[in-house]
Amino acid sequence: MSKFPPITAEKAREILSYLDSNDRDLWYQVGCILGRETHGDPNVFAVYQEWARTSSNRKEVDDAAKEREEFYKSSARQGPGIGALIKKAKANGYKSNEFDRQVRAEESPTGAYFADHVDICLQDLGPQASPTLNELYAQVQQDASRVLRYWLYYAPENENTLRITFLNEQRKYFRYLPTKYRSIFAALLDYCNSHKTFGPQNFKEWCNSKAIDCTAIDIEALAINDAVPETSEHVWDLMKSMYQTAWRLLVMQKAVALANKITDSTIPFDATDGTLSSFFNEVRKPSDSVAIDTCDWMSHIRNQILGLMNSEDDLKDYIPTGYELIDKHIYGYRRREVTIFAAHSGVGKTWFGVDSSLRAAEERKARVLFVSTEMDTDSILARYFSVHNDIKLDKDEIKARDANGSLALAFQHTAAFCEPNPFVRVLGNVRGGLSVEQIEAEIADASIVEPLDLVVIDYLQNVVNESLGRNANGFERNKDTMNRLDSMAKRYNCAVLALAQLNNPNRKQGDPTPNLYDIAECTYVVQPAAAVLMMYKVGGNDGAPKQLLLNVVKSRYGSNTESPIGVTRSVGSRFEFHQ
8 A cells, every 4th residue: 555645536626725826837737746646536636626726817718628638648658756745835835745755856956056966976985095085975874875775675566657767866876875775775876767567676687698798696785674664755864864975975985085185295296286275275164254054065066176176078978069058057968868949940059959969979989869750851951061161051052061071071171071980960851851850760770779868859849749639739748758759868878969950939928038838839848858058139229230149948957047048149140149
């Protein structure tokens, strides 16, 4: 029997009283979550519609049909749970704590900034380690072993879904685990993502058959060790404690390494390039007179340490966008998730996708697949050529270059397109458009040579999707396309940049700044997205030129922009962003 409290009609009514039914994205999300959590309880559905009718912009016939469809069909699909709604309700004054475990299961532990972008693993201690380092390392080992012990031997069978959720959310923190536990966590993640049920004996046999670097003895030793967390809620707390302790340990290890380097008489002082001095000057705690939150200070320390580490970016979690100001807010295109870049027609969606992906290929050696649903392959390649050389090409000039072979010759000398393994691969429009199935087949084919890092889809609403039948409306089609792109990102461990169309700006009254409701045909697509960026034009009155601006309107792992970012384009459509 599940330990989670049931969502009754009365409880649903209480929670919904703290939520705004005028928020259209929330209106959709409420139906999906309640339908999934209550397995289509008609009494809860009645409460949901009662709440939805309080919206000032609800259309009774059309919206009632959508509510019914999403409520009763959502139980068969994966997605956010009740914890996502409870978190929003608590932000509006809801006080009950009975659903806190679901809230914890919906999000990464608080303070994830401690670990987001560290590209080194926790090192095992040598025999000369100080007592302080040994104490921290022992605490990390203890927390890690207790977390593993719970999921391997003590988690109830009906918590298998929660086990998978936990492992997928915490995978980026595996580097904070001691060596002997790191491989077990990684193996457990792979096993759970490929098996519907979990059993410790089956898991041990699977590890042995796959020759995975964790022995049955290592796994069995966890069953006879010390205390076990009582609930999965305690496991999240332990994981949070573990990686924060491990972060402190990593900082101390780095400081010790720097100190050893500066005191080594065989190394000239200048060889350190002032690294140790920078370490102590930049990372020192702000003075008491400076009002700064502890979390902000720790985030500041992390950023300074990362700069000092000067480690090569191995693209494990993010693919840099190529623009420092954008990466400041979203960190880059996140692997296993979709980032949306939206703009009105003619503003430059395709050019942005070309420029950003070319920067990733040239500067970071990222492997890119660019999929165009509107243009043929040669037209997209011509845009890459234009951006790479920062020159403007009209159609006649492109045809002339193509006819005399200079276009092909130029690409032969462009590193991103050189054979045998080019960094950029282009799939242009074929007769009748490109379908979701064709896109996935191309991703799979490109991944055979070497895994892709970034897939650009130009553009989202134009992808052919026949899986829902010919009568599916744009909302249903784009929603399903977005879900499938999200699944592809996870399946192929790549980042997906989906270029999307905004509604006609002339339809918008008053403030011209686009928002999440302005995604053409389907506002749902922003919900699964890791980040949403919107580029638009303003001004142009009295003959003045229009100004190009960009807003980060959603950033799940970073921050939204407080004010618009200025945008400039060169003659060859290289983008620059500035405050």
